Amino acid sequence: MSIQSPPTLLELAGRSLLSNKSRAVLDLEDLPIELFPPLFVEAFSRGHTEVLKKMVQAWPFTRLPLGALMRKPQLEMIQVALDGLDMLLAQQDHPRRWKLQVLDLRDVPQNFWRMWSGAVFDACSPEDIKKNQTLKLGPAMAAKPPFKVFIDLSLRKRPLDEFLTHLFLWFRQRRDRLHLCCNRLKIFGKPTRHTRKVLRLLQLDSVQKVEVHCAWAPSTLAACAPFLGQMRNLRKLLVSQVYVPAYTSQEEQEQLLAQLTSQFLRMDCLRKFCANAVFLLKGHLEQVLRHLKTPLKTLSITNCPLSDSDWNYLSQYPNTRQLRHLELRCIKLTNFSLEPLQILLDSTATTLNSLDLEDCGITDSQLQTLLPALSRCTQLVILSFHGNCLSMSTLRDLLLHTARLSQLSIELYPAPLESYDALGTIHPGRCSQLCAELTARVRDFRQPNILVFCTVPCRHCGYKLMYNQGLIHCSCPTPA
Numbered sequence: 161m162s163i164q165s166p167p168t169l170l171e172l173a174g175r176s177l178l179s180n181k182s183r184a185v186l187d188l189e190d191l192p193i194e195l196f197p198p199l200f201v202e203a204f205s206r207g208h209t210e211v212l213k214k215m216v217q218a219w220p221f222t223r224l225p226l227g228a229l230m231r232k233p234q235l236e237m238i239q240v241a242l243d244g245l246d247m248l249l250a251q252q253d254h255p256r257r258w259k260l261q262v263l264d265l266r267d268v269p270q271n272f273w274r275m276w277s278g279a280v281f282d283a284c285s286p287e288d289i290k291k292n293q294t295l296k297l298g299p300a301m302a303a304k305p306p307f308k309v310f311i312d313l314s315l316r317k318r319p320l321d322e323f324l325t326h327l328f329l330w331f332r333q334r335r336d337r338l339h340l341c342c343n344r345l346k347i348f349g350k351p352t353r354h355t356r357k358v359l360r361l362l363q364l365d366s367v368q369k370v371e372v373h374c375a376w377a378p379s380t381l382a383a384c385a386p387f388l389g390q391m392r393n394l395r396k397l398l399v400s401q402v403y404v405p406a407y408t409s410q411e412e413q414e415q416l417l418a419q420l421t422s423q424f425l426r427m428d429c430l431r432k433f434c435a436n437a438v439f440l441l442k443g444h445l446e447q448v449l450r451h452l453k454t455p456l457k458t459l460s461i462t463n464c465p466l467s468d469s470d471w472n473y474l475s476q477y478p479n480t481r482q483l484r485h486l487e488l489r490c491i492k493l494t495n496f497s498l499e500p501l502q503i504l505l506d507s508t509a510t511t512l513n514s515l516d517l518e519d520c521g522i523t524d525s526q527l528q529t530l531l532p533a534l535s536r537c538t539q540l541v542i543l544s545f546h547g548n549c550l551s552m553s554t555l556r557d558l559l560l561h562t563a564r565l566s567q568l569s570i571e572l573y574p575a576p577l578e579s580y581d582a583l584g585t586i587h588p589g590r591c592s593q594l595c596a597e598l599t600a601r602v603r604d605f606r607q608p609n610i611l612v613f614c615t616v617p618c619r620h621c622g623y624k625l626m627y628n629q630g631l632i633h634c635s636c637p638t639p640a
Contacts, residue, residue, distance in 0.1 A: 193220040197273055204229050209240045216244030217251070219260040227265040227311075228273055233323035238265065242330055249307065249337055264310045265327075266343070308339045308363075315358060317349035328361060341366035349374045351384055364390035368429075371398040382419040389423035396432035396458075404439050417444055424451035432458035434487075445470035446477075455479045460487035471496050475503035483508045487516040489544075494521035498530050505533040512537050518572070519547030524554040535561040544572040546614040552576040555598055563605035571608060573598075575615040575627065586615050586625055595627035 191199070196219065203211045216224065226241050245263060309331070320328070331340050341363045347355065351374075364387060388394070404413060417440060424430070433456055435441055441448065442465045456479050471493075474480070486508070505512070515537070527550060543562065550558070555576055562568060576598075579591035595613040602608050613627040626632045
């Protein structure tokens with residue numbers, strides 16, 4: 161049986177103050193600032209709306225992370241905060257210790273209040289705590305940046321929920337005094353006129369991560385390109401499922417792609433570029449990467465058809481030489497030379513942390529040419545080769561070359577080809593024996609953390625068999 165910790169003196173003081181709500185509102189000017197966070201949490205949980213409204217106006221920290229107190233947006237409480245913010249913006253005189261500049265409505269970790277309040281409290285001197293003077297807003301203060309409201313946005317085809325509808329309406333009426341900021345933006349479904357209207361409300365240079373998960377035609381992507389160009393602080397861009405209609409000519413494809421890539425030149429902070437099922441990429445990878453100005457930390461190209469010229473350019477692109485994460489999953493490499501990848505691994509040997517080559521159709525002979533470069537990637541933590549058809553002999557060589565990579569923590573390999581019979585049916589007993597032998601080979605050099613061997617999906621049920629210190633398999637009938 162667990163024993164709850166007794167309330168702290170600060171919590172008891174806050175509860176005592178809230179027991180007389182009128183006194184709580186009056187005493188905020190004299191309230192020690194270390195009492196503000198616990199008192200706000202207490203008032204929020206008990207629904208003391210008038211106290212909350214006054215606390216927003218007297219908040220002595222630069223940021224009020226209201227979103228951290230809500231599992232999902234609570235419109236009533238958000239309205240209370242917005243009402244308090246309205247009153248604050250309407251005031252000419254503010255307490256000297258008032259610092260609020262950001263209302264944060266994002267869903268941040270629950271322990272954020274404890275960590276955040278302590279961190280900013282340490283920055284406040286005793287002299288600041290004792291001051292209770294008022295300050296007239298002068299020209300310098302009037303010229304400071306507008307107040308900011310932070311949200312994370314997921315835009316879908318369906319209408320906006322009640323919270324976002326209310327927030328956008330409130331913001332439109334005050335946009336001359338406020339900035340609506342969004343660090344993380346996700347778009348699901350084809351962007352509409354309404355989507356573009358929402359994007360025009362945002363302070364686009366506040367966006368740091370964009371994910372687009374929908375079936376876009378190139379023309380739609382080009383129409384949204386100007387918005388991307390305004391996201392000058394963008395750090396991660398993920399674009400998924402861009403299809404090319406059959407009637408689109410090569411000239412039209414070039415023009416549409418040029419509209420998009422020209423915006424990349426404005427992205428001075430982009431470090432992560434991810435493309436999934438972007439069929440427009442084939443034959444144009446050089447054009448896309450050439451317009452990315454900054455060294456990338458993450459390059460992810462998955463489920464994309466590539467041409468010979470695309471593949472060869474990958475090793476020539478100078479901004480991949482500091483890569484930490486390289487993901488080339490589900491790209492058919494069977495008919496390609498892996499020399500460009502070998503060159504790329506050599507150039508990133510001291511920086512690369514993760515390499516994902518899952519389901520690329522890599523053959524025994526191809527992998528053999530890659531092994532010397534792979535053995536020099538001393539910072540690798542995650543390595544995935546599963547989904548490729550490799551023999552027991554090649555897997556032995558692979559593990560021999562990775563055995564001394566001391567940083568490896570997660571390793572995913574295919575089960576040997578010898579695990580299957582002539583018809584391609586999985587033989588669990590043989591698979592278990594071979595994977596145990598390979599695991600023992602690794603343990604001769606180091607103790608692996610996560611080492612998994614995985615088969616192709618079972619033809620009957622679709623499940624994959626996995627070996628991790630023992631075989632985990634489906635219940636389908638198996639060969640004797």
